[in-house]
Amino acid sequence: MAGGGSWKLPEPRRAGPPFFTRSQVASVLHQVGVLLELQGANPFRIRSYANGSRMLGSLTADLGELVASGELIEVKGIGKGLAGGISQAVEQGVWPEDWVALHEGTPAGLIEMLGIPNLGPKRIKQLHEELGLDDVEALQGAAESGEIAPLDGFGEKSQSKILSGIELLKRFNARRRLDIGMRYGQAFEEKIAALEGVEKATLAGSTRRRLETIGDLDIVVAVEAENHDDVAQAILGLSGIADVKGAGDSKISLILDTSLFDEGFTLGHIDANVLEAIGGEAYEQLESSGTIDAQVRLVSPRAFPYTLAYFTGSKEHNIRLRQRAIERGLRLNEFGLIPEAEAGDLKGQEAAKFSLPAKDEAEIYAHLDLAWVPPALREDMGEVEAAEIGGTGLPNLVCMNSIHGALHNHTVLSDGQATLEQMAEAAIRLGWDWLGISDHSQSLRIANGAIAEDLLAQGRKISTYNAQWAEQGINFRLFHGVESDILEGGKLDYSDEVLGQLDHVIASVHAITKWSNRDEMTNTEELIKCLEHPATTILGHPTGRILQGRDGFPVDMHAVLRAMAELRADGQVKFVELNASPYRLDLDWRLCKYAKELAIPVSINPDAHSVGGLADIHYGVEVARKGWLSSEDVVNYMRAEQLGEVLN
DNA sequence: GCCGTTTTCGGCCCGACTGTTTTCAGTCG
Numbered sequence: 150m151a152g153g154g155s156w157k158l159p160e161p162r163r164a165g166p167p168f169f170t171r172s173q174v175a176s177v178l179h180q181v182g183v184l185l186e187l188q189g190a191n192p193f194r195i196r197s198y199a200n201g202s203r204m205l206g207s208l209t210a211d212l213g214e215l216v217a218s219g220e221l222i223e224v225k226g227i228g229k230g231l232a233g234g235i236s237q238a239v240e241q242g243v244w245p246e247d248w249v250a251l252h253e254g255t256p257a258g259l260i261e262m263l264g265i266p267n268l269g270p271k272r273i274k275q276l277h278e279e280l281g282l283d284d285v286e287a288l289q290g291a292a293e294s295g296e297i298a299p300l301d302g303f304g305e306k307s308q309s310k311i312l313s314g315i316e317l318l319k320r321f322n323a324r325r326r327l328d329i330g331m332r333y334g335q336a337f338e339e340k341i342a343a344l345e346g347v348e349k350a351t352l353a354g355s356t357r358r359r360l361e362t363i364g365d366l367d368i369v370v371a372v373e374a375e376n377h378d379d380v381a382q383a384i385l386g387l388s389g390i391a392d393v394k395g396a397g398d399s400k401i402s403l404i405l406d407t408s409l410f411d412e413g414f415t416l417g418h419i420d421a422n423v424l425e426a427i428g429g430e431a432y433e434q435l436e437s438s439g440t441i442d443a444q445v446r447l448v449s450p451r452a453f454p455y456t457l458a459y460f461t462g463s464k465e466h467n468i469r470l471r472q473r474a475i476e477r478g479l480r481l482n483e484f485g486l487i488p489e490a491e492a493g494d495l496k497g498q499e500a501a502k503f504s505l506p507a508k509d510e511a512e513i514y515a516h517l518d519l520a521w522v523p524p525a526l527r528e529d530m531g532e533v534e535a536a537e538i539g540g541t542g543l544p545n546l547v548c549m550n551s552i553h554g555a556l557h558n559h560t561v562l563s564d565g566q567a568t569l570e571q572m573a574e575a576a577i578r579l580g581w582d583w584l585g586i587s588d589h590s591q592s593l594r595i596a597n598g599a600i601a602e603d604l605l606a607q608g609r610k611i612s613t614y615n616a617q618w619a620e621q622g623i624n625f626r627l628f629h630g631v632e633s634d635i636l637e638g639g640k641l642d643y644s645d646e647v648l649g650q651l652d653h654v655i656a657s658v659h660a661i662t663k664w665s666n667r668d669e670m671t672n673t674e675e676l677i678k679c680l681e682h683p684a685t686t687i688l689g690h691p692t693g694r695i696l697q698g699r700d701g702f703p704v705d706m707h708a709v710l711r712a713m714a715e716l717r718a719d720g721q722v723k724f725v726e727l728n729a730s731p732y733r734l735d736l737d738w739r740l741c742k743y744a745k746e747l748a749i750p751v752s753i754n755p756d757a758h759s760v761g762g763l764a765d766i767h768y769g770v771e772v773a774r775k776g777w778l779s780s781e782d783v784v785n786y787m788r789a790e791q792l793g794e795v796l797n
Numbered sequence: 798g799c800c801g802t803t804t805t806c807g808g809c810c811c812g813a814c815t816g817t818t819t820t821c822a823g824t825c826g
């Protein structure tokens with residue numbers, strides 16, 4: 150769930166029902182859940198709001214229709230109470246009183262405090278009630294002047310942990326992007342795996358699940374009991390460790406810094422407007438002196454698959470697996486899968502002696518009558534049902550080998566750093582069959598957008614190269630397109646005559662401020678209007694979000710995708726972009742599955758502004774996998790000939 | 798607040814670590 154956004158209840162924007170969209174209601178439920186936590190409400194009641202929000206978020210049916218037909222209550226996780234509140238809001242435009250009271254009665258600063266590590270709702274509540282602390286600034290002041298340590302249940306350590314937690318929150322908003330997590334995680338995993346006595350070391354957690362942002366790193370290490378202490382010592386002696394936060398028998402908590410990278414740490418080229426959104430040069434400074442938290446778990450080789458599965462998560466996926474275990478008279482935890490009848494009252498590792506054996510994760514899933522679920526899919530978004538023996542089956546996920554090219558890339562004609570020739574050579578070196586060139590359009594002055602004349606000249610150059618490659622028997626071709634800004638009223642940036650000469654047109658929103666300040670309905674309608682233009686082939690970075698920088702503009706992406714599906718049914722070529730830049734990863738993976746259901750091909754695009762930028766495609770593939778996409782679902786799998794025919 | 802082939806009450810996933818305690822609560826994953 151995106152943080153930072155408004156915690157006000159949305160106002161109804163229309164004259165008649167439905168007054169609110171599905172995404173608005175889902176986000177309100179999430180907020181109510183968090184606010185209830187801060188009130189110290191029943192934890193199970195809190196969970197039902199969180200569940201309700203998640204269920205609504207993954208729902209593809211139209212919420213207005215569900216409410217009108219009374220089917221809302223049929224949705225699993227939505228009972229009488231939630232359905233009543235949701236229906237009232239959707240039909241009458243009025244939020245339930247208790248939800249309003251929660252929003253009005255909770256200072257926004259308390260929500261912000263939840264972002265501080267090791268500080269949860271109970272203690273925030275206590276701090277608020279006993280010291281009257283309303284926001285992070287006040288909390289910091291109180292901690293600095295020593296007012297917190299004397300409180301019941303607090304102490305000197307808690308007080309200083311709060312201060313360092315605040316610092317972390319301010320530095321990184323407490324979460325990091327996937328690319329940062331993968332770089333640190335894979336480097337540390339390799340170092341641990343190379344230690345003597347280590348049987349296996351595997352990166353787990355949200356990084357293994359390829360979530361777009363991650364909290365901290367989890368690394369599970371298999372080691373025999375007799376080597377346990379030596380390995381633990383060896384890990385503590387590795388380079389890259391800035392601080393040791395704690396070390397128990399099974400868990401070591403560390404802070405890593407960039408000295409982990411033997412070859413140094415650089416960010417590479419960042420697109421100018423992206424850089425601006427995440428804090429400009431200050432961000433680059435921050436990241437190069439950055440740190441990341443890591444937990445290392447040492448376990449026996451026998452327990453390793455269970456611990457790996459457990460710490461890969463997600464929490465929701467684990468809960469589903471445990472429920473399946475319970476139905477089968479088994480107890481599932483990080484040590485094993487234990488028959489209740491044999492373990493009796495034994496706990497933890499003692500009980501684990503009775504565990505069913507599993508040499509890898511696949512055997513754990515098999516014990517629960519499931520096929521192995523790829524980590525990226527473990528979000529309780531339908532993967533458990535699909536993995537059931539006799540279920541619909543899990544998708545055969547796309548991989549890097551499926552990629553034969555990508556359509557959205559820039560050159561020096563607009564704001565790219567490499568020439569057309571350099572980009573083509575780089576694509577050939579990657580083993581690609583084709584590459585799409587799509588520089589910025591003329592209105593986007595800040596990115597040196599190309600005037601029609603220059604754009605068409607680029608097209609003639611591309612035709613010449615294509616002819617040469619064909620003559621020489623080289624299996625490579627360029628597609629000539631443009632990334633057209635979406636102008637007022639959903640218009641494209643060139644005349645139809647110019648657009649007609651291009652292979653593909655990527656329509657993207659760049660006037661982010663304007664779109665962010667408009668309501669969801671208007672944005673949705675304008676996007677659809679632009680897509681209805683016959684020349685538009687691809688919707689580029691659909692919401693304009695910059696991870697850790699800014700939220701996307703409000704838009705009902707489900708409705709946009711449905712409109713695209715209808716246009717496709719009429720025979721028009723419409724793809725949706727999954728922008729592979731690790732700063733964007735937009736289309737969100739949660740929507741990829743919906744695009745797939747609607748049979749809209751997803752175009753994974755590095756949006757490369759340099760030769761090196763093409764490599765970002767890798768993050769797009771990871772996220773596409775998370776979104777259930779197989780090779781057949783992505784444009785990049787097509788061979789040049791087939792793509793040429795489709796675009797024609 | 799949700800749920801039900803133990804169905805309208807009484808459950809709701811489970812364990813480690815930390816810091817505060819003297820048997821445990823809060824937080825995290």
